[in-house]
Amino acid sequence: MKNRRPLFTVAALWFGFAFLYVPIFVLIAYSFNDSRLVSLWGGFSLRWYGELLRDRQIVDAALLSLRIAVISATVSTLLGTLAAIALTRMGRFRGRLLLGGMIAAPLVMPEIVTGLSLLLLFVSMQDLLGWPSKRGATTIMLSHITFCMAYVAVIVQSRLAIMDGALEEAAMDLGGRPFRVAVDITLPLIAPAMLSGWLLAFTLSLDDLVITSFVSGPGSSTLPMVIFSKVRLGVTPDVNALATIIVAVVGLGVLVAGWLMLRQDRLAAGETPIRAYA
Amino acid sequence: MRPASAGRATHDRLWRAWVIAAPFAWLIVLFLIPFVLVFKISLADPILGQPPFTPLFGAVEGAQGSWHVTFDNYRFLFADNLYLYSYLKSLKVAFISTVLCLAVGYPMAYGIARAARPWRHILLLLVILPFWTSFLLRVYAWMGMLGKQGLVNTLLLQAGLVDEPVSMLYTDFAVYIGIVYTYLPFMILPLYANLERRHRDLHEVAADLGARPLAVFLDVTLPLSIPGIIAGCMLVFIPAIGEFVIPALLGGPETLMIGRTLYDEFFFNRDWPLSSAVATVLVFILVLPIMVFQHYQVKETRMVS
Numbered sequence: 306m307k308n309r310r311p312l313f314t315v316a317a318l319w320f321g322f323a324f325l326y327v328p329i330f331v332l333i334a335y336s337f338n339d340s341r342l343v344s345l346w347g348g349f350s351l352r353w354y355g356e357l358l359r360d361r362q363i364v365d366a367a368l369l370s371l372r373i374a375v376i377s378a379t380v381s382t383l384l385g386t387l388a389a390i391a392l393t394r395m396g397r398f399r400g401r402l403l404l405g406g407m408i409a410a411p412l413v414m415p416e417i418v419t420g421l422s423l424l425l426l427f428v429s430m431q432d433l434l435g436w437p438s439k440r441g442a443t444t445i446m447l448s449h450i451t452f453c454m455a456y457v458a459v460i461v462q463s464r465l466a467i468m469d470g471a472l473e474e475a476a477m478d479l480g481g482r483p484f485r486v487a488v489d490i491t492l493p494l495i496a497p498a499m500l501s502g503w504l505l506a507f508t509l510s511l512d513d514l515v516i517t518s519f520v521s522g523p524g525s526s527t528l529p530m531v532i533f534s535k536v537r538l539g540v541t542p543d544v545n546a547l548a549t550i551i552v553a554v555v556g557l558g559v560l561v562a563g564w565l566m567l568r569q570d571r572l573a574a575g576e577t578p579i580r581a582y583a
Numbered sequence: 584m585r586p587a588s589a590g591r592a593t594h595d596r597l598w599r600a601w602v603i604a605a606p607f608a609w610l611i612v613l614f615l616i617p618f619v620l621v622f623k624i625s626l627a628d629p630i631l632g633q634p635p636f637t638p639l640f641g642a643v644e645g646a647q648g649s650w651h652v653t654f655d656n657y658r659f660l661f662a663d664n665l666y667l668y669s670y671l672k673s674l675k676v677a678f679i680s681t682v683l684c685l686a687v688g689y690p691m692a693y694g695i696a697r698a699a700r701p702w703r704h705i706l707l708l709l710v711i712l713p714f715w716t717s718f719l720l721r722v723y724a725w726m727g728m729l730g731k732q733g734l735v736n737t738l739l740l741q742a743g744l745v746d747e748p749v750s751m752l753y754t755d756f757a758v759y760i761g762i763v764y765t766y767l768p769f770m771i772l773p774l775y776a777n778l779e780r781r782h783r784d785l786h787e788v789a790a791d792l793g794a795r796p797l798a799v800f801l802d803v804t805l806p807l808s809i810p811g812i813i814a815g816c817m818l819v820f821i822p823a824i825g826e827f828v829i830p831a832l833l834g835g836p837e838t839l840m841i842g843r844t845l846y847d848e849f850f851f852n853r854d855w856p857l858s859s860a861v862a863t864v865l866v867f868i869l870v871l872p873i874m875v876f877q878h879y880q881v882k883e884t885r886m887v888s
Contacts, residue, residue, distance in 0.1 A: 317690030415825020
């Protein structure tokens, strides 16, 4: 098909992508600026990266955030996948509507409300049960798992919805037991969706500020909390360096994951890469 | 092989029960009950102490248990201009940002949907990529762009368009930019899904019948993309209302959005019952747009299948 591309559309794309990417590139450029002032180019320097690594507060917060993110992403992937299987493969059961509602609600709930509600829960639990004895890494993880599993469930659910379940039914008809069918048939099919769910949960957990601020306690400041308190007063060069590192790691990760998924989808659709472009 | 199939059936039922019960129980405890608690505490009085609110059901002077429910927090909420102003301001900022987002996102989604096939995947990936990098840092990036010595002002000064730096950071304008910037992928993705699906065949038929490109767009493409427009708008509008980080970093003192007011009420005034009332009303405000979104979402999926 011959596509006549109107000038307006091309201009809109250029404008849109410039809007999306220029601020990120400017931030990266500033991180190599020797001068503390944003308007002045003081020459290329890695000075802010050095200061960043010597900043104990930032390094500790980053390590805490990574630990929380790995555990939250893993548990929320397990729970989110179970929820997705329950909603798509278990037929009718009591409370199905409620489960569907509860799994979708965190996606539209303002973080500030979720944060407040979880804090009230932890305070009440402490009152009644004496646990959790203090707020910190544990309460942050419990909260992150809760909102991350919703995202995982949505991703895995859409994957399960594409597959019509014929393979599972065939396996059941041949005498396969539900647990074995889930492990041998369903799991390999939804593995890519679980992986992207895990990655999304990981970045969401690593990035969350609002919910974490509510449920965190003294001595357990996560990376976003430290960044927020630093930048609230204005631009700081070491945060630029930190941003550059995060953008580089995430960008690389997403590109690799995106490429893998594209390949997987094509193989799944029975298309050779050549046919896809034909 | 085991002789009895009873063991098998129990095993299967157990597996089924676990798959459903584990996420169910988790969400009841960590999602549903917390919301009931917010509502409950919004009906309590604030007191000095830990926790800083009165119990709803308590023994008064050792005699009998009694209910203590107050609507004072809600009454105060509607009597004090600050909260009413914050709610309205949030709706206004969210609305304007959504319109701006649509204005930027629609042409982009349209352009991507019409691009050649290998390009479509690459452009789409480029739209999603920033979404994966830190939200907080993307908002922060605009502090450097919009400041008095930021890139935008430097360019404006050098071009001779202005004589002195324009105040952009810490204004409503900066908040609009921040929201459009961070939520643009949410606008583009549903629009793209819609435009990509319907565009080709109908577009060609209309063109073959001699319609001009603009007429094709106005009479065919635009009306058919309305469900995508509504889905995209709701995906921006709903989170924008309760937004906290963007107004806190980019907004000025007059950008009192409800998320920020709630945060301050909780962390600085330490009035938990009033904060809970603010949160409850916020959730009620969101019910309508969420229902609109659901409605169109269901319609969209039905049309596909």
